Amino acid sequence: MLAKTYSSAVHGIDATTISVETHITSGTQYFIVGLPDVAVKESIQRIESAILAINHQMPRQKIVINLSPADIRKEGSAYDLAIAIAVLTASYQIHSTELEDYVILGELSLNGKINPIKGALPIALQAKRDGFKGLILPKENAEEAAIIDGLTIYAANHLSEVVDHLTNLKRLPTASISIDDIFQKNINNYELDFSEVRGQENIKRALEIAAAGGHNVILIGPPGAGKTMLAKRLPTILPPLTIDESLETTKIHSVSGLLPSASSLMTARPFRAPHHTTSDVALVGGGKNPRPGEISLAHNGVLFLDELPEFKRSVLEVMRQPLESRNITISRAKITVDYPSSFMLIAAMNPCPCGFYNHPNRPCICGTANVQKYLSKVSGPLLDRIDIHIEVTPVEFNELLESRKAEKSEAIRERVIRARNIQECRFKGISNIHSNAQMRAKQIREICLIDATGKGLLKTAMERLNLSARAYDRILKVARTIADLEQSIDIKNEHLAEAIQFRSLDRQSWLG
Structure with a gap:
């Protein structure tokens, strides 16, 4: 099955929306393509441990993950969460109609905990320009992204919380912030x-x-x-x-x-x-x-x-x-x-x-x-x-x-x-x-x-x-x-x- 989620890449102080396309077929190897750096290539190991930690299975098949557009270099570990959700969706372990509405980012620990990322503010700005409804982000980055009006910002601590949210078992909390209050x-x-x-x-x-x-x-x-x-x-x-x-x-x-x-x-x-x-x-x-x-x-x-x-x-x-x-x-x-x-x-x-x-x-x-x-x-x-x-x-x-x-x-x-x-x-x-x-x-x-x-x-x-x-x-x-x-x-x-x-x-x- 083919599944698609959305993430984001930061270059300079601006962001570019990245499509995370995941295809699972017969075979035994994992492939990440689309100009990833070493940290992105290593993500498959973190993702497998995190998926096992929430009592789901990592497919023992050929998994091809394409980060598009392919001519933009992908750096860091912020794509872990989007890739994990795409793998679970492509392997029929979860089903959600909301994947196309949200940009998903977060680094995964081996136990499924979601760690903070860099560049949440420019990512939120670009997500709004591209017409997304909101973002699913680590809790530590949620208030930073919430500065941008017109987006729903979901704050997540663990991979299991994101899975429950997308399958409507339990919704994630949303973040909101008042710029005037912060300045005052x-x-x-x-x-x-x-x-x-x-x-x-x-x-x-x-x-x-x-x-x-x-x-x-x-x-x-x-x-x-x-x-x-x-x-x-x-x-x-x-x-x-x-x-x-x-x-x-x-x-x-x-x-x-x-x-x-x-x-x-x-x-x-x-x-x-x-x-x-x-x-x-x-x-x-x-x-x-x-x-x-x-x-x-x-x-x-x-x-x-x-x-x-x-x-x-x-x-x-x-x-x-x-x-x-x-x-x-x-x-x-x-x-x-x-x-x-x-x-x-x-x-x-x-x-x-x-x-x-x-x-x-x-x-x-x-x-x-x-x-x-x-x-x-x-x-x-x-x-x-x-x-x-x-x-x-x-x-x-x-x-x-x-x-x-x-x-x-x-x-x-x-x-x-x-x-x-x-x-x-x-x-x-x-x-x-x-x-x-x-x-x-x-x-x-x-x-x-x-x-x-x-x-x-x-x-x-x-x-x-x-x-x-x-x-x-x-x-x-x-x-x-x-x-x-x-x-x-x-x-x-x-x-x-x-x-x-x-x-x-x-x-x-x-x-x-």
Whole structure:
């Protein structure tokens, strides 16, 4: 007999519905065809043990299982449950009229228990597009899939429960979820706050500007000055995720298997901080079977690179293109996948190997040549792509003892949201532009207009700091953000002057 069930394959952050066709004839061998990987081929052993565990029989005949379309590579163990149901149906052990209505996924243990899978959210999205009524999934993945309206999501713990459900002996429980309730529950739920940072008011101001316009930032200063402390608090002043941003961020973490077990939806902006020993593949994604890297896991959030010069040069250089295009394309011989990577880059570094170059109290023992060699580890083109350069100086002892509480993240975030709302209105109808940092050359020329005095000021800065044309655009973008924070229609000279000072750590200026 021929039986058909439906499963799904995930490539990148999108899914493709897979038909699991099972044919049983006379013979003794098992065959799985349709470009399966090793994990899929091994599934027949898990399936046989699981079927025996629920007091059914594995047919001692020739079983041919075709995973269609055959030109798409099938990876992982998520097809176990769909194959098991197809085998039981093809061998007349169960009969159901619902098989064509549902996408079925789950990894089987030898005792029939159903283990969780990766990518439940993109699978649910594709199932809805393809007109299925719903999904039968492991219990751990049910709430994640239930985010998508218009689908019935059945949560299963064991193969026997799925068999009982399909034969109408006992129906599986359904999963439902309220997106509004999830957002309301987790809104402003941050463990860290800017009020915990003593002093550093100028740095907080710079980070507020960065958050308001989505600008990349580099913090440069001696050890213990508070660079990491400040960077970790940046997500607390960013605007809340929108529903669309939340769904896209959740899809990336779902296919990576990194979605928190107690969470079905990402409601907080991600903060990723890879170690400086990370590889270029780990940072941008890739591998034999491509997976998202850190820059995609930071999508709609913050990527923090501490000790920037300690990263391998190849790792930093491979990040230049995603910083501009805000997506990464990974090509292999048999597959090409696209991952979104629209993130805020926050980098931190010491000014020299010993860390005390330009320190107000401690002498630097490196010498100018060593300082130049150290800073040259970060290329000029990469620095050009960072909008705001900030020198972080040590906090004075008196500021540490100050009892007056600093401004809370919530108050800063309100100003940031107001500035972002101005930008959303400004860029309404323009594809893929939501903040000032994302402006392309055309928008910069139309929106970032300055008067004759401002042009003279900018010309002087360009000549003295030896800035590139890209840095020129960065200054205009930052100045536009400063104006938005003050709800000013025009970019004033003081806005431009403040933006220029954020390029003062370009290498020529820094080394005097």
